[in-house]
Amino acid sequence: MPAPKTFTKFRDVQAELTRTGAAIFKDPEGKESLVIHYPYSILYIHSYAEDTPFFLGLAEGRLRGSRCTGPECRFVYATPRSHCMECGSATEWMDLPKRGRVHAWTTCHFGSEAFLKETPYNLALVEFDGADSLLLVRLKDATESELYIGMPVEAKFDPKPKYSITDVWFVPSAAPKARKAAR
């Protein structure tokens, strides 16, 4: 490898790293720092463990929440969990309605590195009749000017599941009449 080139702008150091993998940064006081590219990648062996039925459900076109079995509680989770955070009882699996309403939404014009290429995309928290908590999803086929809180939406499922939360997404629902916004 040839001797690293020296730069006074960090931006230029970064560009040089992309080319050669090494560069020297010289700061305004003349101090030199050797900077290199240092790759690091990990392949996780990730288990969904107790959340497994939710992800298998998506592959079958089912949206599954969980209901607390505590007789006094019966709390319904739209984002499932196997034990109730209110009373500590075990929960049981249940099917959520495939239609809900937008509780809050945003359009992301930037994102983490892993998702930059997918921008812009919408995120929405969805509320369901009969559930006490919400579900975070991607909301497709709607633009910023069309979206609003209270908008009826419905679930769509990936026919070729990737076993990820992205196997489900929501789109504006073709409901006959738009319900009034929440409250």
Place this chain on the structure above:
Amino acid sequence: MAARSKGKQGAKSTEAVPELPRHRPSRRVFMVTGGVTKFAKAHPAMDFRLMVKRAYDYALKDVTNLTKDRIDGTRVSYFSDHFSRQLKAASMVQDYLGMNPKGSVRIEWGGATGGECFQAAFEAVASGRMDVCLAAGYETMSRVPTWKGNEFIALASDTNFDFPLGGFYTGYYALMVARHIYEYLRLTKFAHIKDEREAQRRAIEEGGRIMSLVSVKNHRNALHNPYAQYPKRLTVADVLASEMISYPITREQICTMSDGAAVAVLCSEERAREFTDRPVEITGVGTGTDTMRLADRPFGSVPLAPNERPTDYPNLPYPGVHSFRAGRSAGLEAYRMAGITDPKRELDFIELHDAYASSEIQTYEDLALCRYGEGYAFTESGAPFLTNVEYGFPVPRAGEIPVNPSGGLIACGHPVGATGLMQAVFAFWQLQGRIAKHFGDPTLQIEDAKRGLIHSHAGTGSAVTVSILERGF
């Protein structure tokens, strides 16, 4: 709507406990000195050890009689191992400062890492385990590209249910402020507009404009703070015209990635008098938590501040995704310990965690500076602004309770593990009356400041720390 009408969670998660215990430290704890490196986009010529060393040397030089051998141990904080690709990096700080074999632990609590480190040092002294404890924090976020950094931060969200959707913190905060705007502008100021989309569009516009006032305030305050990363003479129009990152949050309403370090030295009363004639007492600490996933936040009732009544919130589902229950909980705990019943009157200034302009407004309400729902009007009143900084718009009630006189995270930067400690150092200098000495500019000195609050916030509001600092001389 289901999530709100059932009111189940209300009865269970946030039931009003009439008299919460007023916890007190076993003994009084004082801050005697602190130091901060200038926060910067990148400090390629310093690694984390040298940054901490610089802040530490500055702190030691600012007091007499305090030498390394007087320090009993340390608490060292940084947020993410990913940023430096070095696990157990806190040991390397301990080692570089020559602190071995004294006791030390690494503190990590998301965005509130620095605030938690400060409280860990407080606990070490309050419990009698140490007489003098060094709290040191840093982050070197420039070691990865910005969007990779965003990915690391987003990994502090549920990686089964949230992250794979496009995991992005600005997106999460945008969801929260969208609901905050809906609850507090759409349903009030714009209640008269019948067309739902139009009403919400107008409310979001108004919310965005008011968030921009916060951004202008913090960037302009920072013009007088030499430690700040991005001091700017912005206008509301500049803020609104900056790039849309996640609707409705624009680039100038968000803090940035930074490299930086900060330290604080805490000690017992006896030691404090040996080191300085201007010690600052930590009279209250509080922490609060909430669910990691926004989707799981309850719709219950508001834990009331001493200056609030149940009739203030007859129908407010709380916290939902619009407010930070962890911030409310941390604030109330710290107020109880410090004996504060009317925070706006009894505090002289606040340094709070404005990672987003929106979360500053939400936090005004959590800390009971105004009631829930009044954050936008409170901002517009000018109450959190300074009297001697020109903002380019009227601030009639400026000086009532200055918030982020230093410029906050938005303008100073947010090297996560250092941020909460940076707030402690700026608050400490305020209470000592020595802003001019350390900033080389007296503008940001709040006259006769006797009591201040610092607030550190993590993971979409999943953890918050609040500490109260008071002049101890």
